[in-house]
Amino acid sequence: TDAEVNTRKKTFAEVQTERSEQAERTVLIKCPPKLNEKKLLQYLSSHGNIKSHFFFENRGIHALIEFSEKTSIASLQDAIGIPSAAQRHVVPFKSRLFTFTLKNPVSQAAEETPVHLSPQSHIPVKELTEKLCHADSISSQMYILLNEYQLTEENIKLRFLACSLVRDFTRAYFPDSTVKPFGSSVNTFGKLGCDVDMFLDFHDTQKHATKMKKGPFEMEYQMKRLPSERLATQKILSVIGDCLDNFGPGCVNVQKILNARCPLVKFSHQPTGFQCDLSVSNSIAIRSSELLYIYGCLDSRVRALVFSVRCWARVHGLTNSVPGTWITNFSLTMMVMFFLQKRSPPIIPTLDQLKELADEKDKHVIGGYDCSFVSDLSKIKPTKNTETLDVLLGDFFEYFGNFDFRKNSINLRKGKEVNKPESTPLYIWNPFEQDLNISKNVNQPQLEKFVAMARESAWILQKEDKTQQMSNKEPWGLAALLVPFGKSNPSKMKNRMKGLGSETIRSLLDSLRLTNANSLQKAVGK
Numbered sequence: 245t246d247a248e249v250n251t252r253k254k255t256f257a258e259v260q261t262e263r264s265e266q267a268e269r270t271v272l273i274k275c276p277p278k279l280n281e282k283k284l285l286q287y288l289s290s291h292g293n294i295k296s297h298f299f300f301e302n303r304g305i306h307a308l309i310e311f312s313e314k315t316s317i318a319s320l321q322d323a324i325g326i327p328s329a330a331q332r333h334v335v336p337f338k339s340r341l342f343t344f345t346l347k348n349p350v351s352q353a354a355e356e357t358p359v360h361l362s363p364q365s366h367i368p369v370k371e372l373t374e375k376l377c378h379a380d381s382i383s384s385q386m387y388i389l390l391n392e393y394q395l396t397e398e399n400i401k402l403r404f405l406a407c408s409l410v411r412d413f414t415r416a417y418f419p420d421s422t423v424k425p426f427g428s429s430v431n432t433f434g435k436l437g438c439d440v441d442m443f444l445d446f447h448d449t450q451k452h453a454t455k456m457k458k459g460p461f462e463m464e465y466q467m468k469r470l471p472s473e474r475l476a477t478q479k480i481l482s483v484i485g486d487c488l489d490n491f492g493p494g495c496v497n498v499q500k501i502l503n504a505r506c507p508l509v510k511f512s513h514q515p516t517g518f519q520c521d522l523s524v525s526n527s528i529a530i531r532s533s534e535l536l537y538i539y540g541c542l543d544s545r546v547r548a549l550v551f552s553v554r555c556w557a558r559v560h561g562l563t564n565s566v567p568g569t570w571i572t573n574f575s576l577t578m579m580v581m582f583f584l585q586k587r588s589p590p591i592i593p594t595l596d597q598l599k600e601l602a603d604e605k606d607k608h609v610i611g612g613y614d615c616s617f618v619s620d621l622s623k624i625k626p627t628k629n630t631e632t633l634d635v636l637l638g639d640f641f642e643y644f645g646n647f648d649f650r651k652n653s654i655n656l657r658k659g660k661e662v663n664k665p666e667s668t669p670l671y672i673w674n675p676f677e678q679d680l681n682i683s684k685n686v687n688q689p690q691l692e693k694f695v696a697m698a699r700e701s702a703w704i705l706q707k708e709d710k711t712q713q714m715s716n717k718e719p720w721g722l723a724a725l726l727v728p729f730g731k732s733n734p735s736k737m738k739n740r741m742k743g744l745g746s747e748t749i750r751s752l753l754d755s756l757r758l759t760n761a762n763s764l765q766k767a768v769g770k
Contacts (some may be wrong), residue, residue, distance in 0.1 A: 253541065255619045255620060255621070256619060259430075259537075260424060263400065264408065266404065267405045269295070269310055269312070269316070269317065270310045270401070271309050271317055272308055272341050272342070273307045273341075273343070273344055274305075274306055274343040274515070275306065275307055278349065278356040279356060279359060292312060292319060293311065293312040293316070295310045295311060295312045296310045296401075297310065298362045298398045298401075299359045300361055300362045300363075300364050301361050302364065308402060308405065310401070327343075335490065337492075339409060339493050340408075340409060341493050341494060362396065362398040363396070364402070364437075364517060365437045366392050366393045366437060369555070369559060372388075372555075373719055373723045373726050373727065376389065376722055376723040377719055379721075381721075382634040382637060382705075383548075383632050383633040383634050385721050385722040385723065386548040386551070386552045387544075389551055389552055389722065390551045390552075393436060393551050394436070394547070395436060396436070402518070406440055406442070406520060407423045409513075410488070410522060413492060416487075417484075418446055421445065421446050423445075424442065424443060426441050426442070426529050426530050427532075431532075431536035432541065433536055433547065433550055433551075433577055439518065440513075441523075443522070443525045443526060443529070444481075444524050477507050478507050480524060481500065481502060481507055481508065481522070481523070481524060482500055485498055485509040489511075492511075493515070494514040494515040495513060495514075496511065496512045496514055497510075498510070506526060508523040509522045510522075527610045528676050532676065534617075534619070535617060538618075538619075538624075539581055539592050542624060542627075543592065543626075543627060545584075546581075546592060549636055550576075550577050550580045552637060552722055554573055554577070556697075556725050557576055557697075559726050560728065567685070568685070569687040569689075569690050570685075571670070571686050575672055575683040578654065578656060578672050579672065582654045582672075583639075583644070586643075587631065587636075592627070594656065594657060595617060595656050595675050598617035599618075601617075613677055614676075615676045637705065638702060638705040640698075641698040641699070641701040641705070642698075644695070644698045645698035645699035645702050646699075647661075647695075651663065653671035653672065653673060653681075656673065657675060657678075666681075668681060669687060701725050704729075705721070705725070708720060
């Protein structure tokens with residue numbers, strides 16, 4: 245995996261630009277059921293050289309085709325017809341989504357060849373646990389989990405294509421707008437199946453600034469003025485949302501959530517199978533994506549630990565896909581980063597250290613907040629820390645199982661525990677908006693449940709005798725942490741819960757008696 249990290253030493257911006265450019269040369273084809281791959285590619289090649297392609301299953305077989313030249317798409321589009329409007333009329337928007345069917349299916353069906361399908365979702369936890377039991381160390385278990393869950397090259401291409409297809413709509417109104425993914429799709433911590441967060445951006449400001457200096461006039465566009473930026477955002481998203489709803493092929497369940505703190509449009513994009521959230525450019529969110537990208541690229545242990553901890557949290561119902569008082573994946577990821585900054589020697593640098601390495605082009609001040617940090621990975625010295633993931637996983641649970649949450653907060657800028665600025669159960673400083681707590685949604689029972697589970701997990705890893713476990717066919721190591729606890733003997737847990745509120749313990753033990761997190765939710769929902 246270290247070799248894989250080294251090939252990835254491009255800056256975040258370079259990767260984004262390259263992928264967006266790739267997506268503009270790409271089309272998506274719904275294929276006929278009896279498919280001959282060679283024939284399909286042969287036909288498509290008559291419109292231009294194909295740079296890459298893959299097939300995937302999503303209510304039928306689809307092919308993602310990346311051409312070498314953008315002009316090939318226009319050539320292909322010239323050959324493509326409009327669906328006949330026998331039963332229903334169509335909205336004649338010509339996108340880069342096509343359906344191919346065979347002209348004479350009977351004769352061609354005989355030539356069907358099996359195609360390799362790229363998986364777009366990860367295996368269920370039960371299947372994963374079985375795989376993990378065959379590994380030879382906790383460290384290998386964690387890399388197996390990472391490999392099963394992380395986004396594949398193909399899945400990332402599909403994410404950028406989804407953004408590029410939305411951009412085709414926004415360009416009808418705003419010709420130089422771009423739609424780019426942010427968050428888990430690009431920060432190296434996304435797992436297969438996660439939503440696509442995308443934002444709409446209107447300015448390539450750099451290009452413009454230089455051109456405007458020439459000539460004797462101050463020149464500007466006449467534009468509609470509105471009382472606030474928020475109102476402009478709401479109006480733009482409202483129209484784009486209607487557009488996707490009314491004209492967007494495969495855009496279903498469009499919801500406009502314009503009164504949220506960050507207004508957005510949610511929709512399902514059926515052709516790619518993604519759930520998408522579209523908002524208007526949020527520079528700070530993009531800086532957070534890049535910061536995590538840097539941490540994820542610096543050392544292969546970083547992503548392995550984050551993926552394992554997040555899978556563990558999900559299994560035990562500590563995180564949830566619906567918003568609430570649970571710890572979010574983002575908070576959990578930040579806790580892992582903080583833990584890695586605190587190792588001796590540190591595995592990743594603090595944000596202040598990354599800021600010291602920043603040069604002029606890395607300077608970013610957004611809304612009064614300094615969001616500068618180095619973008620060139622080669623300027624960051626590799627860590628001298630050689631701890632194994634076996635050690636790190638156990639120590640992570642040990643560290644947070646005994647963390648003084650009452651007194652201390654988690655600050656990634658300094659990589660230090662700092663006194664809490666306000667009394668809320670869990671305080672994690674927003675790395676950029678320094679007056680915000682990214683975990684202010686978390687309540688005391690949820691935090692105590694996290695602490696209890698962390699203690700239990702540290703204890704399971706410590707008491708384990710690996711040789712005995714592996715021969716016994718019992719789940720061991722990471723696998724032992726991915727089955728719901730307390731099935732065997734809940735009373736054993738009691739003595740490890742000293743210092744937790746008694747109601748929390750009672751509800752915890754009750755919840756452990758339920759077989760898994762799902763039945764726990766049903767019980768809580770009643």
